[in-house]
Amino acid sequence: MTGHVPPTALPGELLERPDVRSALAAHDFGTVFHVARAEAGISYSQIAAECGIKPERVGTLARGDGKVTSFEKIVRIADALRIPGHLVGLAARPWETPAEAVDAGRRDFLKTSAAASLAVGLPELSRPSTGGRVGSDLPEQLRQRTARLRRLDDVLGGGDTYRTYLGEYQRTRSLLRHRSYTEATGRGLLSVLAEQAQQAGWAAFDGGWHAEARGLYEASQKAADDAGDAELAGNALAFLAYQGLRGDGRERQGAVQTAARSCATAGADAAPGVRALLYERLAWAHAVAGHGDETERALDAAGAALGEIDGEPQPDWAAWVDETELQIMAGRCWTELRRPLRAVPVLESALARYDDSHARDKALYLSWLADSYLTAGEVEQAATVTGRALDLSSGVASVRPRERLEPVLARLGEHQALPAVADILEQARA
Structure with missing residues (x-):
């Protein structure tokens, strides 16, 4: 990827212009497309081909009608136009030079x-x-x-x-x-x-x-x-399942099956910490797929495995799973299953013990807490928690906090008449 420069790469002087930077920060790609054609000679058909957008859609956006909201499309546009990640709220892209990645x-x-x-x-x-x-x-x-x-x-x-x-x-x-x-x-x-x-x-x-x-x-x-190494083979499958949950209904069902296979592959003789980790990820797969009973059984299995550790050393790659992490996973699962009365107490309790130095992870976990507050109708509290997550995620080279916060911000947008919500939406735009 680093060796190929697409024909749509924007010149550096355009990326330095305040109006272009402002448009990029707001994900106003229509303005960017218009400037690219008018001042860099990049045709809309070239942009469409490189960005995977229909040509007529590129023209519509350039005329100020509509907005790009899909996370995948934002990534695709950034790579096609060679827009450094930090200008659009992404991590540094693989093709960036060290100077661009600052x-x-x-x-x-x-x-x-x-x-x-x-x-x-x-x-x-x-x-x-x-x-x-x-x-x-x-x-x-x-x-x-x-x-x-x-x-x-x-x-x-x-x-x-x-x-x-x-x-x-x-x-x-x-x-x-x-x-x-x-x-x-x-x-x-x-x-x-x-x-x-x-x-x-x-x-x-x-x-x-x-x-x-x-x-x-x-x-x-x-x-x-x-x-x-059955334990690591099982964990590889768990990672594949986690990634598969990003897909549609059929892919998610496949991810659940892969997560179940990860537990079977590691086996009953795997270290307790490994079994806790794999059952935790199985619980998450079931929650995303909407399987409430199966989620609870997997969380119980993870808790039982953790109880077996009893001070024995565990593989380093699984040693981070503890009671706090399991509580957070439980809260995430209940959030996905739209059960805020179960999600909020465990997330509040666990996150009170979670240090802010783990900024990316805490921002992510707060996004689920905000989501559950919204489901419970506690809009102002959701806005407060979202603000904390935005603060923590600022400058972190991970796409996941922003990806997770986008739907929360969209739901908050339905209540933008509330001053607390309006402030958070303005913070997100900035």
């Missing part, structure tokens, strides 16, 4: 400080011995390194971490291809590769690069199968 000061500070803290104590990798053969300790070194780098995801979005995680995955894949090792070491390297592919896939998903995410999840499943 975002808010907080994000840069967090990125620098997080990277610096990770550098301290990051396991050093031993060099392959003479002849290109790697030692039996290398898989464990790589696993510790992967666990350390995973902490970046606590404070940064996928737009910041994707290249780092992808680089780790590619390095391990190169080792597997070009070095020699024992059969046991090879299985260990494949297991680490599966783990790294999942982390890179998650960052891609968080950054809005869904084709890349799916490819990495599928590669992870194959590596885990080849390594004989």
Whole structure:
């Protein structure tokens, strides 16, 4: 993607103009299309072809009639016109140069400080011995390194971490291809590769690069199968199910089946933390599909698995699942199922213990709380919570908070006569 510059790429001087920047911030792509044709010589037919929009629709938008609201279309337009992500509320796109990818000061500070803290104590990798053969300790070194780098995801979005995680995955894949090792070491390297592919896939998903995410999840499943690592194979399926829930009714039903298969693949002998994670994701799949009873059973299974941990170490990639995270997932599920009397208390309780330093995740979780308040008819409270989510998500290199908040803001728009709501809608536009 970085090597191909589409014919619709906007010149840098246009992107610097205040009127164009204002239009981009408001997602007023009709104005942008008009300027692109009038001042950059980019025809509407070219824009239509690159953006996947019907030519007549491009002309209609350019005349000021209608607006682009689909998240996928906004991403497609940004990539086709080479609009840096931060100008339209997205994470940095894969084709952006480091200079173009610079975002808010907080994000840069967090990125620098997080990277610096990770550098301290990051396991050093031993060099392959003479002849290109790697030692039996290398898989464990790589696993510790992967666990350390995973902490970046606590404070940064996928737009910041994707290249780092992808680089780790590619390095391990190169080792597997070009070095020699024992059969046991090879299985260990494949297991680490599966783990790294999942982390890179998650960052891609968080950054809005869904084709890349799916490819990495599928590669992870194959590596885990080849390594004989049932737990990681199950988690790869859980990631694929999570992504499949973005689709229509048929795709969602398929995602539920994949989520159920993830639990079966990991098996009853999987570590309790792994089973808790997979059952939690199964609950989410059922909730999105509208299956209330199945959702509750899966949440109960996740809670029972958590109760088995009893201080025993769990795989690092599953260790983040605890009682607070399970409460939040339960609240998310009840929100999806339109049961605010169950959702609001658990989300309020859990989020009161959730630190603001986890800005992306807290913004996401607050969006479900705001959604449930709206369903309950508590509009002013929903507006307050939405404002907190907007503040936290500002400058985070993740597409998901904005994606989640869009439908909440649309519902709030029905009550824009209320001053509290009008203020939040203005904040969102800004």
